[in-house]
Amino acid sequence: MAGETQTVSEYIVHHLTNLTYGKLPAGYERYDGSVVGEGGAWVMAHGGEEAAAMGFNAIHVDSMAWSIGLGIIFCWLFRRMAVKATTGVPSGMLNAVEMIVDFVDGTVRDTFHGRNKLVAPLALTIFVWVFLMNLMDLIPVDLIPHTLMLLGVEYQKIVPSTDPNITMGMAVGVFILMLYYSIKVKGFGFVKELTMNPFNHWAFIPINLFMEVVGLLAKPFSLGLRLFGNMYAGEMIFILIAALFSAGLAWAVPAGLLQIGWAIFHILVITLQAFIFMVLTIVYLSMAHEDH
């Protein structure tokens, strides 16, 4: 909730700032007037400006912690169920887990026609992990950040998939796999694919190469930025709705209704985005395996 000393725009900016740990360059004047000494300093950033000044040498502690934490929850839960799974009658959580595995397996079978033991587990990891990260979006925007603020943690963004680093990190991972399998399966054919398509003539090689490389690079970018954009926009609307609560009692009721409505709609969005990320990964890897 926006306090008396905070304007709405400050409130929003505060919510969109990551808890950043990074290296400030030498000579940078910090928020309290102190100047960073020779060789720079690894510190917690105080505000977006300091985080920006850190450049690449910074890490979003909150994004990493939530992302890895949720990944560990995924691994722990699924590993426990994998140990528990027998040929007997499944029950409870095992049913849910098997349903997800079966669903992912079916999707992979439908879309991916090569022989690769990596794709199905990869798809499962992506689907569940991204879903869990998106799910954090449904937690009221102030609940965890505000609680942590009372405990002395200044910034907190609890939805890792609203951080482009997280989504692009996964997309780049997928992109590396795409390149690896393209070269492994097609060998020289991959080069030929990049240079001899769509105009099959040596004179068009530069044009072909340009078009194909742009097309190739567009895949990981669209993959990562689609998820980021959807989740960021969703989170932004949650924050705006939350900001409405500060506009007085008259706004509280419509804001509450909006909150419920958007949350219900968001259940669809987070599942769909996780599914899209998984399906596109499978499709891209499937394309990498297709030899023309």
Added chain:
Amino acid sequence: MNINLTLIGQMVAFVCFVVFCMKYVWPPLLAAMQEREKKIADGLAAADRANHDLELAKEKAVERLKEAKGEAAGIIDSANKRANQIVEEAKQAATVEADRVKASAQAEIEQETNRAREQLRAQVAALSLAGAEKVLGKSIDKSAHAELVDQLASEL
């Protein structure tokens, strides 16, 4: 909205989780599910087979029952026939026996009659001789008249 080390961190985490999933989650889960699927399919097939067998057994049982009924009817029939035959035979034997008894009884009666007749005849002869003796007052030469008396007696 800075791109920074988080990207690398996420990539590393991504690889770790995918490898974990590939090694420890996916294979056992899928194996268990496939095995169960097979088990269920086998079970269903077995149930189908059992149903089919049951049907066959029922048919066979009905056939057996019919056969047994037919056999039983045949046995009862032949038993009845045999009983009749036995009764018939017994009747015949009884008739024969009765005839025989009757015949022997008749023969005996005849014999007795004949013997009685003979006795009577002898007594009559003796009586008549005695009578004649008394009438004639003198002794009669038995041997001389025996022939005559016997003749008389046989005419009685």
